[in-house]
Amino acid sequence: MWLHRHPRGRLGLILALPLAWLVVAYLGSLLVLFLNAFWSRDPFTSLVVREFTLDNFVELLVTEVYRTVMFRTIAMAALVTLTCIVLAYPIAYYMAKVASRRIRGMLAVAVLMPLWASYLVKAYSWRLILSEEGVLDWVLEPFGLKGPGFGDVAVWLVFTYLWLPYMILPIYAGLERIPDSLLEASSDLGGRGWTTFRRVILPLSIPAVAAGSIFTFSLTLGDYIVPGLVSTTQFIGNVIFVNVAQDLPLAAAYSLVPLAIVLIYLYLVRRLGAFEAL
C-alpha cells in the first residue's frame, strides 16, 4: 500500500542496488584513481605520499617517450576506428537494408560469434598467424610475399579484427531505424542511389557511427595486451601496466590521459550534433 502511494519510494527501491554499485564500485575507483594522480611516490621508501602535487603531469609532458607513446596510441586508435568504419558500414548496411530475414540472422550470428570466444585466445591466435614462419607467411610464400611480422601494422590488424563487431552492431541498429519510406521518398523526389545515401542515409546514421567509434576508440586507447603480443612498441596501456608496480601515482596520472581524450572526443561528437537525432 505504502509503495503504491509513494512513487518515489518505489523508484528508490528499484534503483538502490544499481545506484550503490555505481557510486561505490564505479565512481569510487575512479575517484581513487583521480586522487592518486595528484599524489607522489617517495623515491626512497616507494610509499605513496598523500600530498597534492602536479609533478606527475609535468613529468608526463616533459618526458619525450611519454609524449611519443601518447601520440602513437591516439593515432592507432584513430586509424583502427577509421578502418572499422570503412569495413563495418557496408556490412551493416547490407544487414539492415538489403538482406533477407534469414541472411540477416545468419550475419548477426557471424558478427557476434567472435565475441563468444575469449579475447586472449583471439589475440594469441593472431600472434600465431603473424609470427615469423607463421600461417600468414606460409600462405603468402608461394606468391613471393611476406606477412607484416610483429609491429605497428600487426597491432592495427589485430585491433581492427577485435573491435569490428562493436562498430557493426551500432551502425546496423542505426540503419535499421531509418524507415524505408525515407529512402523511397528521396528516390521519389529524384534522388539516385548516391544522392539518397549522401543526403539521407549518411546524415541519419552519423550518430550510430559516432556510437561505434566511441567503442573502438576507447577500447584501443585502453588495451595493453595486444601490443604486448604482436609488437614491441609501447602504447599508453603498456606504460601504465609497467608503472603500476613501480610508481602508482604516475600510472594513475597517465591513465587519466585516455580518459581525458575520450571525454574530449565525446564533447566533439556532441558538438557535431551527432546525438541530436538520438
Next chain:
Amino acid sequence: MRLEGVHKRFGEVVAVDGVDLDVHDGEFFSMLGPSGSGKTTTLRMIAGFELPTAGRILLHGQDVTAVPPFDRDVNTVFQDYALFPHMSVGDNVGYGLMVRKAPKAERVTRVRDALRMVRLEGYERRKPSQLSGGQRQRVALARALVNRPRVLLLDEPLGALDLKLREEMQLELKTIQQQVGITFIYVTHDQEEALTMSDRLAVFNKGRIEQVGAPAEVYERPATRFVAGFVGMSNLLTGAVAQAVIGRPGTFTIRPEKIHLAELDATVAADENSATGRIRDVVYLGSDTRYIVALDAGADLAVTQQNLATSSTEALALQGKAVRLVWKRQHDLPIVGEA
C-alpha cells in the same frame, strides 16, 4: 495514366491480380478498398517502388513500367509523411529541386510558394519534429507538389489525423487539386472520403477492381455485391426473399435511407415496392435512427430515417411494431451477373 493487365505477386501471395485502369488528366481519382485489397501495391507500382510481375504502366502514352522512381514524373505523399527528420521544412520541400539542381533563387521562391499554398508560410526553418501531424501532412504535400509532377500519388495521407482535422484536410486537398490541376491518385479505405473528394473512383477487392465510376454512380448503382456492401451501407435481397419481395429472381440491393417506414395499411403507389415486417431493433444515431426490420418473407432489412420530427423516445417506442416498408422501384437495384 494507364494501367494494362497489371499483376503483382510477392512469393506465393498475389497482391494485384490483373488491374486495367485509365486515369484522365487533371482528375481526382480514388482507389478505394479494404486493407489487403491491392490498392497500395498498385499505387507503389505507379510510383515505381515495385515492379509489376506482368502488365504495363503508361504515363502519357509512354511505357514507364521499368522506369525507376527518380526518373518518373510522378511524386508521392506517403502515409507516414516520410519527412527527412534531419532537414528543416524548407530543405524538405526543396529536396526535389535541390536534387535536380534547380538554381538557388528559383528554389527559394518555389519553396515559399509551395508552403504558402499549404498555408505554412514562414515555416521554412522549423524542423519536422516541431510540427503537428496536420502540419507535417501539409509539408509532405508541399514537398511533392513543388516539383510540379504530372501525377501526384497519395497513400492514405489523412489516415493518421483525427476526424475534425481529416475533414478540414479533405476540403483543402480538393481545393489544392483544383488549383494546380495535377492528376491526383488517392488511396483510401474510407468510403466517405472517397465519395466526397473524387471525380471518379475505383473499388478494389482481393487484388482486382470491382467497379470504376463517379461517386454517385458507384453509390447508386453498385456493380457487385462487394461494392454495395463496402461503399455505404446496403441491404441485400437474394433467392426466395427477392422473389417474394421484388417479384423476380436475382440479387438486389436497397440503400437503407431509400426505404420509408409506413403503417401496415398504407397505400403503395404504382412506381413503388413494399414489404411487411416487424421492427426488431432500433439504433438511435443522433441525426438518424436505424431500424432493423425482420421481413415476413424472411431476412432483415436495415432502414434509416432522419429524425426530422421524431424524438428519441418516440423512435425507441417503435420497437416490436409491425410496419410496411415502402421504396421506389428504381431504388431496388439488381446486381448484374448474380442470381
